[in-house]
Amino acid sequence: MRPSVAACALSLALIAPLTALALPPPCNSGTVYEDRNGNGRRDDGEPGLGGIRVSDGVELTVSDAQGAYHLPVVDGRSSFVIKPAGYRVGRRDNGLPDFSVNVQREPGPKLKYGGVPASFPSCRDYALISEPADARRALDVLVFADPQPKTATDVGYYRRDIIEPLLAQRGGRGAIADLGLSLGDIVHDDLSLYPALNRATALLGVPWLHAPGNHDLDFDAARDEDSLASYRHVFGPDTYAWEEHAASFVMLDDVIYRPGQNPSYIGGLRDEQFAFLERYLAGARKDRLLVIGVHIPFFDAAPGRETFRRADRERLFALLREFPRVLLLSGHGHIQRHVYHDAQDGWHGAAPLHEYNVGAACGAFWSGIKDAQGIPAATMADGTPNGYARLGVGADGAYRLSWHPARLDAVAASTPAMSLHAPRVLRRGAYPAFGVYANVYMGQDESRVEFRVDEGAWAPMRRVAQADPNLQAENARDDQATALRGYDRSPEAEPSQHLWRAALPTDLAVGEHRIEVRTLDPWQGEQRASTVYRLQDAKE
Structure with a gap:
């Protein structure tokens, strides 16, 4: 003993x-x-x-x-060991x-989902298993945001749509990844689903770290301090650090619960969390990438609406300023976007601070029509297909990001990088007012997106703040249906942060013409997709 x-x-x-x-x-x-x-x-x-x-x-x-x-x-x-690089648990x-x-020595408040049972003693020895890593090898991390099942049926979708395809990719090639992260909303209010969801994720055989979301709260708790008791009983700490050979990870609860107020929560951090951050970061290595994982994004979702407390954001950014490589990962929005923080947000580092707001594993809450396998389309409101991200980190702290759609057959002319939308037929000689749209899932403000027709010269496409036309078409089909097409219909399309448009030429020959779109992804290189449209003569 x-x-x-x-x-x-x-x-x-x-x-x-x-x-x-x-x-x-x-x-x-x-x-x-x-x-x-x-x-x-x-x-x-x-x-x-x-x-x-x-x-x-x-x-x-x-x-x-x-x-x-x-x-x-x-x-x-919750006490924890900060796992150092070169070891596993x-x-x-x-x-x-x-x-x-x-x-938890004394019983806490009585909660629907049980909270943390009182126990004594809380002695704990921590076992670390030596596992030296090749410092030259890139670190491979799976990143899930918002799996968010509401029911056991949704847990089944998560397993079949996300987990099983990852297992199939592995084959006999060893580990799927070095580490996994889930960025909150592990479930959707029903905390009794934790065991079933964990069983599905555990099939991957990957060490998995969690941060809590606003749907992981004990809503019958009378104060913020007790609102993650049932979460902690399953997952342990809500604020902690974990280290790998190429990166250090800090996972934070950034949901401040405010029972009886409207809204009932806001993004932010507690004084106790800042105490931990100050102590941990004082000794954290600066030659590795520092990854901060949270649920609620650090940026405001809409102008004038404080979704994360500004004072807390500035206080956190001040602690991170001396680290040369920092990546913020967040979820919550069920859309996908990249934000670069600057002095206006309280960031005063040498370069803008990158936040990747990761799309949801559940997409739009497992909604939409089902495919042949009985899995809902789950397309997000910005047109991004549901799925997961991968983070690759090199020995020098440089990182690569990629988005991996769960399925590609839901939208015509789709690839892992983008989906296209174009009219099927146009009148030859018509005014060129109709366009091809490219929804580039990992697109950013400075992304260069180009198109060409019939292998002609490449021309730039223009970034537009519009709704994804493929999702708009799905909305129209739902509106026109006389009976329900699925359990929940797809979400109403919202302006996308990564949509580009170009007008299609109508002065070409009658017949079919091939459209190609390309973008230079900063991490994955050139990505292409293609579709076709047809020109037809018409009489007045």
């Missing part, structure tokens, strides 16, 4: 007959050790590891030469990484 746990268990046995007033101080101590045989318990000859950071999301300590650490005991916190029965323990 591990020494620290044994001591706590012995204390319990000795004091059981005594009154609560005679209880000794509870334990929030233990040892960080090298688990050489990977069995999850400390055996003879397995040494303690010094210099390993352990935290409770507020305080931060470092293990001594024998691996011992000590933290204060505060109910409602074991997996719990539910597939989640085993790196934390909840501290």
